[in-house]
Amino acid sequence: MARLRPAAALAAVLALSACATAGPDYHPPENSVAVTPGAQGPFASVNGPAFSQESLPDRWWSLYRDERLDGLVQQALAANADLRQAEANLERAQAVVAEATAGRQITTSVTGGVDVSRQSQTGRPLPGVVMDNLGLAVSYPLDLRGKLRRAIEASEADREAVEAARDAVRVSVAGGTTRAYAQVCAANYQLAVTQRVVALQRQTLDATRRLQRGGRGTAFDVSRAAAAVETSAASLPAFTAQRQNALYLLATLLGRAPADYPREVADCATLPRLAGSIPVEDGTALIRRRADIRQAERLIAADTARIGVATADLYPSVSIGGSAGFSGQLEDFGSSDSFGFSLGPLLSWSFPNRPVVRARIEQADAAVRADLAGFDATVLEALRQAESAMETYSRHRERAAALGRARDNAAISAAQANKLFRFGRSDFLNLLSAQGSLASAEASHAAAEAALVDHQIAVFLALGGGWQQGAD
Template structure:
């Protein structure tokens, strides 16, 4: 290359260096669901009893003030198989970022070859000429259009989306562990309530047998009392099965085989519950906190950067390169005639394929539009889940209070019916009906308390907390 051509290339390189980075710079969507006033303000259910707009703490499960639950969740976050998989995915995504960043460094190639050549006119028994070719080349990308920079930006966005997905797994694992623990305690709680019903009905059965022996009852009365006891006893194995299933689930969440479930939890009979108003924050804090929203936003940022990667292919890709080499017959190795070198800018440009590049740009732009819609969908779904969880808790709380009153009335009716029966003022059918009503009221009240405990966990799950600090 003569000096004039080399100077022309340097001037072109300097001119291209003044160009801006290809593609649009990322900015969060200005007109999206996340910026609407109704989305960032107080929740519609924030005024219900049992809630406060105080910020959600990092480790919401500590609001239960239950050391056993704290220990279970800490163990699950340390050993859960899904979380380990998410950690590995994050490490892989981080490695992709490093790979993209390595595109900015100098690349080198070392080559070497040897050959044996024999002219066709020489005799067969004569050896040929041994030659060699040794070279070292290096190139440094100038990245004048920012293709590499946009690729790094895209890889970083993808990695941050993967990290958000990993945080979402932490949220799910913590909530699932809390639900399983509540399930164990709820099964034992329900078992205790129904055993009390069985004990009450067994007392009636004993009284009926005594009355029959005294001539005041019939065999039909005894058989009906026995049927009531048997029906109530039939509910007990179901609670035991539910308890064992939740224990197996706890073991799985903690990264253990089901048979290695935590024995210390099996006897839990007190329903875990937050005894204070539940801190829920507002819509703006929810949008900032929810990992699925953050994952959607980071994916949008990554796809915006990919537009720049595609746009950069419309322009020449320039790098500075150089090479050193030795080549020639082995007999002349190391002589001045065997040495050569080159230095200058290298240009690569797929100019004839512009329709292909423009199609890729259109694909990337459409992908960004899809990501914007997905981001809005994630925000709206998060708000819907939270509002639904808050409303369900408020209504289930009202239902529990009504069922508690019904249970108190049923208990009073059973006591009155029992006294009237013992004094011969009412029939045995009335007593059985009162006891059946009491059993149903006790079961319904217990189920309502269990549902309320599960509703609390659902609220924390919808709020998306628990990933902010490592255990």
């Protein structure tokens, strides 16, 4: 039988395995919800002066024009513990890409050892025959079916998915910091409003006591005025607790212990105000911007590449290898007789296990189909969150405006009741009723104003902005 030369052997191996890359090439989802007109068009909830279709700035919190808030967000993005964990996860994913890329490089190995052997029949004394060996092996994968290329594609897409997850954490940290700061200001704002109501009621109580001493009032009037004061004052501790809890949360977001909360923020008593309407753009911009949508899309790309990794196992794995070394007894070690080498293609093929490989391909294909469904679900949820946040903000904006008008009317009514009572044209019960209505209207309006800021932030979070700050 004729002996196959190395070149002929390599040609035969190459003939067994075509050079096309195994598995499908990745393409963005063509039949996804994301490409439908309903997903890419204007938002259904955008109406009136509350919103505009202008571009959302990356640093959306700068729309509040509050330098103290800007500084807090920057501190949080630099020191937040969750964000540092996400950064470490990204570094790990980058190392996985480096490992996968290194699989396409030349690999070398050095071996060496000393063997001692003695046949039992010889009767020779120990140690017997001493054999030394020293060798160097080199191999280079040809990757004819692109298994390594697909593995690198998968690892790179995984890294981009982890990067998107990091960006989602950045969005959460920026939004959480803004929200915690707003909660501090809102608690102080509601505290100040309630204190003004209590001060007004205390004035009425003092006047009632003077009238009692002058014979125009009764103890019953005094007790009712005192009860009104205590009822309003009872809500003050709750606002103080809300402020402190928000400060503790803010400290945590800044990567500090709760006791180390930023003291300079504790006196904030003015609610953050937007300079204008909220820029929301449209569905297309939202889909491009949301980090969770980008993460879902990158998972499809990664699992698509893994189909190729699994498919490549249907074909031989070929590499070019060579080895050289010395092996022999110690007295002959290093001589030409102890030297040997080999060079040629190395073939590995799990042909009998093709059903196992087919099962792995089916698993990878099913994973892609699941990813496609997950991508659609993520897009739909993002659109729902945005629509719901904008609808809620619009309606609460109307509610806050109505409560503001009610507060103004209650203030006028309370002033008129006080004037009528002082001139003896109305009884004390009417005055207390008017002041009670004012206290309720003031509290309701202050709560609505505070909630409105929270709903604004919810809109910004739903729009998914803020992660681009990482590029800065």
